[in-house]
Amino acid sequence: MExxxxxxxxxxxxGLERRIAEERARPAPNDALLKELKRRKLRIKEELAHVQxxx
Numbered sequence: 001m002e003x004x005x006x007x008x009x010x011x012x013x014x015g016l017e018r019r020i021a022e023e024r025a026r027p028a029p030n031d032a033l034l035k036e037l038k039r040r041k042l043r044i045k046e047e048l049a050h051v052q053x054x055x
Contacts (some may be wrong), residue, residue, distance in 0.1 A: 002055045009048040016041040 020037050023029050 001009065002051065006051055006055070009044055009051065013041060013044045013048065017045065 016037055020041065023030065023034050031053060
């Protein structure tokens, strides 16, 4: 179960990285959206670190 959870978190993290890169590439990036995406990415990164530490 833990490995599935870790894989899911890694997948979400990668997806957010792609969305951030796509938004940054736009001619007029939405700063509020970028801030929210980065916040979510950080939360996932922290959860991933915690799960890996416990596992």
